[in-house]
Amino acid sequence: MNLAQLIFNSLETGSIYALAALGVVLIFRTSKTTNFAQGMIGTLNAYIAATILMKWDWNIWAVTIFAIGTAFITGIIIDTLIMRPAAKASAVSKQIITLGIIMVILGLIPFLFGINNLQLPHFIPVSPDTKLALFGASLNYNSIFTISLSLVLMGFLFWFLKYTRWGLAIRVTASNEVTSRLMGVPTKSVTMISWATAAMFGTLAAIYLAPGGSVNPNMLVDIQVNAFFACVIGGFGTFYGPVFAGFMLATIKNLSLAYVSDEWGHVLVYILILVFLYFKPYGLFGKKTVKKV
Amino acid sequence: MNKINILDKVKSNVTNFFQPKGVFDKNFVKKPLIMYLIFGLLLLAIPFLQEQGYIQFYTMGVFGMIIIYTIVALGLNLLLGYSGLISLGTAGFIGFGAYGLPFFSNLLGLNFTGALIVTLLLSALIGALIGLFSLKVEGVYLAIATLFVGEIFLEIFRNVEWFTNGFSGVKFHYPHVILLFFQLRITVTSFILLVLSALIVIALGYIGFKKYKNKQKSKIEKKENRITKIKSRLLSIFKIALIILGLMLVLQIVLGEPLLTFVQSGNSITTTGFRGYLKLEEFDRNQTFRFISLILIASMFIIYNIVNSRTGRALMAMSRSEHAAQSMGISLMKYRLVAFITATVFATLAGTLYVSWFTSAYPDSWTLGFSLILIAVVVVGGYKSIFGMFLGALIIHGIPTFYLKEAFADINGLPFIFTGVLIIVVILFYPYGAIYLRHDIKRLYRYLKSKIIKFIHLIKQRIQKSNDSEVNEDE
Amino acid sequence: MSNLLEVSNLSVSYNVIEALKNVSINVKEGTIVAILGANGGGKTTLLKKISGLIKSNKGNIVFNGIDITKLPAEKVTQLGILQSPEGRQIFTDLTVEENLRIGAFTLKKTKEFSKKERIKVNLKRVYKYFPILEERKTQIAKTLSGGEQQMLAISRALMASPKLLILDEPSLGLAPLIVRDIFEIIKEFKKEGTTILIVEQNALQTLKIADYAYVLQLGEVIIEGTSKELMQNPALVEAYLGKKNK
Ligand SMILES: Nc1ncnc2c1ncn2[C@@H]1O[C@H](COP(=O)(O)OP(=O)(O)OP(=O)(O)O)[C@@H](O)[C@H]1O
Numbered sequence A: 001m002n003l004a005q006l007i008f009n010s011l012e013t014g015s016i017y018a019l020a021a022l023g024v025v026l027i028f029r030t031s032k033t034t035n036f037a038q039g040m041i042g043t044l045n046a047y048i049a050a051t052i053l054m055k056w057d058w059n060i061w062a063v064t065i066f067a068i069g070t071a072f073i074t075g076i077i078i079d080t081l082i083m084r085p086a087a088k089a090s091a092v093s094k095q096i097i098t099l100g101i102i103m104v105i106l107g108l109i110p111f112l113f114g115i116n117n118l119q120l121p122h123f124i125p126v127s128p129d130t131k132l133a134l135f136g137a138s139l140n141y142n143s144i145f146t147i148s149l150s151l152v153l154m155g156f157l158f159w160f161l162k163y164t165r166w167g168l169a170i171r172v173t174a175s176n177e178v179t180s181r182l183m184g185v186p187t188k189s190v191t192m193i194s195w196a197t198a199a200m201f202g203t204l205a206a207i208y209l210a211p212g213g214s215v216n217p218n219m220l221v222d223i224q225v226n227a228f229f230a231c232v233i234g235g236f237g238t239f240y241g242p243v244f245a246g247f248m249l250a251t252i253k254n255l256s257l258a259y260v261s262d263e264w265g266h267v268l269v270y271i272l273i274l275v276f277l278y279f280k281p282y283g284l285f286g287k288k289t290v291k292k293v
Numbered sequence B: 001m002n003k004i005n006i007l008d009k010v011k012s013n014v015t016n017f018f019q020p021k022g023v024f025d026k027n028f029v030k031k032p033l034i035m036y037l038i039f040g041l042l043l044l045a046i047p048f049l050q051e052q053g054y055i056q057f058y059t060m061g062v063f064g065m066i067i068i069y070t071i072v073a074l075g076l077n078l079l080l081g082y083s084g085l086i087s088l089g090t091a092g093f094i095g096f097g098a099y100g101l102p103f104f105s106n107l108l109g110l111n112f113t114g115a116l117i118v119t120l121l122l123s124a125l126i127g128a129l130i131g132l133f134s135l136k137v138e139g140v141y142l143a144i145a146t147l148f149v150g151e152i153f154l155e156i157f158r159n160v161e162w163f164t165n166g167f168s169g170v171k172f173h174y175p176h177v178i179l180l181f182f183q184l185r186i187t188v189t190s191f192i193l194l195v196l197s198a199l200i201v202i203a204l205g206y207i208g209f210k211k212y213k214n215k216q217k218s219k220i221e222k223k224e225n226r227i228t229k230i231k232s233r234l235l236s237i238f239k240i241a242l243i244i245l246g247l248m249l250v251l252q253i254v255l256g257e258p259l260l261t262f263v264q265s266g267n268s269i270t271t272t273g274f275r276g277y278l279k280l281e282e283f284d285r286n287q288t289f290r291f292i293s294l295i296l297i298a299s300m301f302i303i304y305n306i307v308n309s310r311t312g313r314a315l316m317a318m319s320r321s322e323h324a325a326q327s328m329g330i331s332l333m334k335y336r337l338v339a340f341i342t343a344t345v346f347a348t349l350a351g352t353l354y355v356s357w358f359t360s361a362y363p364d365s366w367t368l369g370f371s372l373i374l375i376a377v378v379v380v381g382g383y384k385s386i387f388g389m390f391l392g393a394l395i396i397h398g399i400p401t402f403y404l405k406e407a408f409a410d411i412n413g414l415p416f417i418f419t420g421v422l423i424i425v426v427i428l429f430y431p432y433g434a435i436y437l438r439h440d441i442k443r444l445y446r447y448l449k450s451k452i453i454k455f456i457h458l459i460k461q462r463i464q465k466s467n468d469s470e471v472n473e474d475e
Numbered sequence C: 001m002s003n004l005l006e007v008s009n010l011s012v013s014y015n016v017i018e019a020l021k022n023v024s025i026n027v028k029e030g031t032i033v034a035i036l037g038a039n040g041g042g043k044t045t046l047l048k049k050i051s052g053l054i055k056s057n058k059g060n061i062v063f064n065g066i067d068i069t070k071l072p073a074e075k076v077t078q079l080g081i082l083q084s085p086e087g088r089q090i091f092t093d094l095t096v097e098e099n100l101r102i103g104a105f106t107l108k109k110t111k112e113f114s115k116k117e118r119i120k121v122n123l124k125r126v127y128k129y130f131p132i133l134e135e136r137k138t139q140i141a142k143t144l145s146g147g148e149q150q151m152l153a154i155s156r157a158l159m160a161s162p163k164l165l166i167l168d169e170p171s172l173g174l175a176p177l178i179v180r181d182i183f184e185i186i187k188e189f190k191k192e193g194t195t196i197l198i199v200e201q202n203a204l205q206t207l208k209i210a211d212y213a214y215v216l217q218l219g220e221v222i223i224e225g226t227s228k229e230l231m232q233n234p235a236l237v238e239a240y241l242g243k244k245n246k
């Protein structure tokens, strides 16, 4: 595989990592917990998409929009029904609650959708005609589309966070929840919207990935893990750090697999990251938060 | 008047029922170490019950897994419960145990014990590295760093074929270790003997305890002296029995010839005598079960000792405030090392038991999902609790596999929904773990008890009144 | 003048500690009311309760004719009670101007002005009072000096054009000169028609600008009266307000 192809592929994987990582930070900053269930929530909605596509014969665009809608609702339900009553629980307990959510969804999937893996098509059918040759790399239109859509979505989110009133509300909630309430910010709604947004990102990641394999309960496990990795590399302190790190991680992993070793490529990258973390314990863009004694 | 006497008796019977004063004095049984022993005996009964056909082979398999879960959770609790640190790489360490043991015994030609020691040492080394790492990196960053470690293990399990045989997995056998009573094939007699000797240990402990208590006795308890006398006579019989038993065992070992002959039942052959013990026979399934049960009890002892020592107090002080603890002169490094090494070694130990119990291991078992489930065992069972870990494992692994899978075999996924909902409910309503259920049960118990006693008191008063009026009428 | 805020028979406790016992205070529209008292008197607790951050055991709070006793903080703020909390609590990782903008979160548009225009007007207004904030407007708030952070905290609350402005120890940790400036500016706020409830340690200086004052000790109102009455009470001045302030 040539370098251009490698970078292009990394861009595609990276955009999925980045999307998922953004969901993770969003929830971490507003709910003070690492959401292990994000991947599973995405998977659940990908199942919904695939089932509707099969049963009602909708096209991929329509089911994607529909699934994004159900993801939004899933996020809101989980926040109001489960996370809010647990607001006073410790950080670890909250993490375990998201594990509980994983298990419930894991049990619901065969119940609702049967035990078979499902399929979703590409947005743009992949064939020799729908490809672009560039610097010796072949880029299919579908990948170009997914990369662009992710970039546009993330760009929109950053613009939203930076320049709108509600974006500011999200940032202040992330910074200091109690004082935000004193300023009249309905922090509960902000948290709810964060869960909904993260669920939508997860769902989109699942729908991107499905055509390459299948819609199955474990389809997002790898993405989820790498999203966490992107978050520590970029630091939980900013929203852009994890996004940047998501692309970086995908590229480095691919390079290492190609040029170092199939067997040890990932292991090497992970060890290097641990070493990096030892010297920069709050990630690339992170700062030490003041800790109360 | 007679009526009142009868009621008094009823009342004292009720109080006695709630506050038993028999040989198994409540406070004595409450001593944790004795409780572990009793618990161990209960576990040892499982293979026996299986042999006698009371429980299924499958059920024993699940119990084996529950024990393995419990051992991991005991170590993990030292991190999560006592030190307030989270580890997402636990599954990796279990996997390391499961692969390390076959690897070091097959490839390096070590025997079971040797391979076990090498595996555990390596795991301790990695644990120490993480402990050092944790001095620099904290909070969610540390948690995800441990996830890196877990993923590194997983990558190795999947890709490094010479170590793990890749996706086809490794095969192993039941352990063979020189250990006295595990070599004995369990027969009815030998099981009774086991129970007997355990009772003796308990009784001995009781004597010691009672003596200590006697010193503090007040006058009110004088009337109990008579009972104590009878008891001590009984106990001295126990003592003599123990001495005889001990002598027999010593003679048996020294002479190498069986002095105790067990009844042979069916096709189970009794291995007795010194030579038999040295033969290093491979265990059968039941012996393996007893072996891992013993390890569990030993683990409980070890954790109990760690958390009730200076180390345990230091760990808890640190979980409250590192800076404050450090300023009190507690060395962060030392205790971080203790916490991480214990957690990783226990996980690896459990992994070696896993491969010994199931005799095979595959790479996809050791994912983040598995690590999370183990954290759930600790959280559901109860932070800072030892028995809670078994309870947690029973709830998280046992209930879904035992009950739900059989009862609702046709409803897919129900066990998962059950566990998931349970986890959420326990955290919302029992934030310190299911082990605290017993406080609620106790409260209910006390409530009912006071109600019953009140009720009796009320009736008694009524009767007294009616008696009084009778007396009045008589006059 | 009518009462803008009426607190009656309020009791608040933290587990076993009774932080407020049967406290009643009134704040008349267009006045400055001061709450004084030694450390641990329950002043911050009272303000937190008014803003809806904590729960009370007993009593009720009426603002502008609306019972706000059980309202959550964000709802209370939407009614027009803005607090500059103890210890400033600015959003350290945001810029100065973003801090000010979030203060205007509850600002609504009026007939004449859109929301944007009102924010602009209010920004101008606070920049007029604290020109230094305008100079620093793109700077990350964490990098401000303590005094500047205090100015930012006050300005942030002012950005919402509150009906009632609550200040918890605005002079904490500031140099005497700056304290004097801030008190002057608070007087200006009053002239513009804002009602102010202020908690202070700096008793005499506060009484100079306040119309009415309460002294809280161990959770109870032990003295109340107009500022003049309080200042003329020598025993009080000595016991609770410290004579050295003169
Ligand atoms: N979160 C809390 N938990 C328990 N007790 C608290 C809490 N907050 C305040 N207290 C107690 O309530 C009492 C009143 O506290 P409060 O902060 O209202 O005092 P204050 O008058 O503002 O004091 P200062 O002048 O020092 O700011 C104090 O005894 C304090 O210890």
Ligand SMILES: [Mg+2]
Residues within 6 Å of the ligand: C043, C044, C045, C086
């Ligand atoms: Mg205060």
